[in-house]
Amino acid sequence: MKNISIKIRSVSAVSIAVCIPILFLQAQESTDILESLPNDVSKIPENEPSREEVFILPDFIVTTDKDTGYYSANTTGVTRTNTLVKNAPLTLSIVNEQLLDDLQIFNDQGLDQVVASIDTEAAATTYSLNTFSMRGFNASYSRYDYFTRALPRDNYNNKRVEVIRGANSLIYGQADPGGAVNYVPKQAQFNEDFGSVGLSYGSYATKRQRFDINRILNDKLAFRLMGTKVEQGYEQTYKKREFEGVTLEATYRPSYKSSIRAHYEYVNQILNFPSASMNDGTFLDYSGISRGLPYANGVHDLMSEGVIDLINNYSTNASRALPNMTLTETMASLYSQVSEQDYGAYAGKDNEREIGGHYAILEWNQEINDDLQFKIALNHENRDNEHMGRATGPVRIVDYNFLRFNNQGIEVYAPELDITNEAYLLMRAYQSESNRANTGIRSTLSWDFEARQSNHSWLFGFDFDHLKIHKKNYALLRNGSAPNNVPFVNNDGTINNFDWNETNQYGTSPFVLDVLRLSNGTSYPDIDLFGNNAFGTLGHRHRRGIFDNANENWMISEAQGSWTLYKDEEDELTTLGFWTALQSEFLNGRLRTLVGSRFDTYDILVKETDYTASTESGGGKPFELKADGAQLSSTLGALYWLTSDLGIFGNFSQSIRVPQAAQKTVFGEIPEPELGQGIEGGIRFSLMDNALNGQIVAFHIQKENDIGETFEDYQIDNIFPQEIYPNLYGPDDNILSTVGNRINGITNISKGIELDFNYNPNSRFTLALSYAYTDFKRGDVPENIEMELATRSLLGKPTHRASLTSKYSFNDGALKGFTVGVNQTWRSDTVAKDLEMWVDDSLQGRSGEEVNVGKIVTPDEFNTRLFCTYQKKLGKGRKATQMTLNFQVNNIFNEDGLTSRRDTIFYRSPRSYNLSANFAF
Known part of the structure; x- marks a missing residue:
């Protein structure tokens, strides 16, 4: 608690230090503007319609002429x-182009900087930068111009992001x-020709280049x-x-009443994303509580009070692999082998996904x-996806599969093993x-029509x-047969899986396995498989399974194996609305x-062939x-302005999502659709001649048949x-x-309060505040x-x-052209893992259970971002x-400790x- 308090004070200090002078300067600016206004306000000329506005059809195209700073008036x-956003009886947030550029938000991963109801995911767990949750519910994907999109995105062609909250189908x-996230694309403009080029460099050899050219033919x-x-x-x-x-x-x-728009986009992305987490499977204590802990320094500080003492007291009174050693001592000895940079990265560069394709839209307004x-x-x-991965198990010293339980405790099959320097990882390769x-x-x-003065x-x-999706999954399987002469792959293509508890040998696994010492670090050679032969053999070195005592000469040889198809899936989904x-x-x-x-109607067809089990299974x-x-869904909403500045609103909405x-x-069936139903209500205000806009809203959402949770065998x-x-x-x-891993009938409930606040008193100063309290629980x-x-x-x-x-x-003045800004985010503490203890006969008589x-x-989690911008014309004249x-x-305070998303615990980015430069012409 003491350390946390210090962090809070340090964050608050910098925020105050930045915001106080900004508030003072904007107050002075307000006085200057008032003094400079003409006595007759009616003489202030109105903005003339631009050339573009003559043609735009306002009913379907959002207007931005009333946007001020970070506040967008229309949607x-x-x-x-x-x-008008303020007249909508729903809860909306607009992340406009100015906010996207200032905070360098390039995809969904950055939206949590400005919309508090959004919580982004750990990218390495999904090989995606576009996964997030909203109001506690996982979102499958965001939209691009109202269409679903699976291709990667980048901010270079986005004008704004619209975030609508609640169950609204x-x-x-x-x-x-x-809720839903919709990206609004940049479109060709008719007001004038323009262009821009940009270049940026950042930490870790990051480089970004972009261009934007608009041309009017006629x-x-x-x-x-x-x-x-x-x-x-x-x-x-x-x-x-x-x-x-x-x-x-x-x-x-073709005429002032119609327009035809075309959008074509080519995308190619390569991700080398090691695992975001690295778990412990060494079974340091007899209780089993340490199983699956993050293999990271300081993790014991994150445990609930009293758990460490429970582990130590229980383990020192039992026969075990490490008698009379406290858990904190063991962690300090073992976890220090892995640096923050190497955490989760032992699988090497082979964790690679390449995604390419195109995205096209043809639109007619009339x-x-x-x-x-x-x-x-x-x-x-159309999206093509090629993925190479290395499934990494937990860090092991004494493997559960090579331990025998009896009345005397644990018999270790490798008692001569030096436990302090033989921590290892077991991995296997796969491709899709x-x-x-x-x-x-x-x-x-x-x-549009009028009726009775309305x-x-x-x-x-x-x-x-x-x-339509077609996916093939491959595994790198060993050639030949196991030591017992049983083939790894049968003639019918099915794969034989052996019970390791019976054989106590790695040699009986059909998969080509890597057994890597943690002491080697991440310096071992790597092969870029996509650059060579994607279906070739792997290049990492291998060594004998350290627990294969049944045959001391058995070696896991140089990765001699063949890529073998183990699952073929075809999915087809048609929906009408x-x-x-x-x-x-x-x-x-x-x-x-x-x-x-x-x-809505839906029609789902799934075809699958799985070769990973015997034909009998x-x-x-x-x-x-x-x-x-x-499914029929409804939306009801109303907003009433009590005064010209203060209104109340509420709505009821429903949603549907099919698998x-x-x-x-x-039971081997397609799950039932996920159904959402929510109500929300609140206060909306627009004060000081629209300079201060905001809302306070309370919500309650219920999701029936939530199939987001999966179950292991x-x-x-x-x-x-x-x-x-x-x-x-x-x-x-x-x-x-x-048999699948989903269960119908689970209901989850989210309720809470949200606050959105925008203050834009003049062209110099802008402020946006967002807060969300979310109580997410099972129903x-x-x-x-x-x-x-x-x-x-959860x-x-x-x-x-x-x-x-x-x-x-x-x-004006000596600092003319400069802009300074700050972004401060806060994410409260989060339950990242349940700790469970094995219970045997000697304790509570419930052998095999876990408590x-x-x-x-x-x-x-606090994060502070500071930015400074300088603008200057390189020449004279409007062009x-x-x-x-x-x-x-x-992350100016370099907060790089452990954090979590869903069930993944990982280090924060330091x-x-x-530094970027952009030239507009």
């Missing part, structure tokens, strides 16, 4: 039509109940070409990212008359290749999506309502699953024992390969898994999150090139720097 995120279709046709190339390094050994993207935007306006307009958009995405093709349609018809907009929509909404204004705009309904037998259904990919229940065996559920098991007593669960979930925490769910972003620009005795809690220099320091 299309409510009904796909242009709406009305316009987004398949949606998660926490009054009807304009093009915009954008591109970027990124080489991003990280503090973790071997970790890097390469990204290339090119986008062509074109807009054709005004039929002053009251009737429509928009139809077509989308196609896949293709994902998605075709979508989004169409909207808008009819204004209405009636919208009708039709959505269509067809997704029909929706309608009525948006109304009553009492001269003081009362605004939204009533909508959506009807279902291996090698293709099987097919089908599911279809329909994707080969997700199966334990041993858990399935406990919940669905063979004597009661014999159909889940094969003749060899193993769980059938057709109803099926009776047969109630005991299993009773001691299973991991990685912070209760509090907050962010503050502010900047001040100097428009939850505590938790690992990662501490509060002179403008130079913008930007310097940033992220302090980093970035």
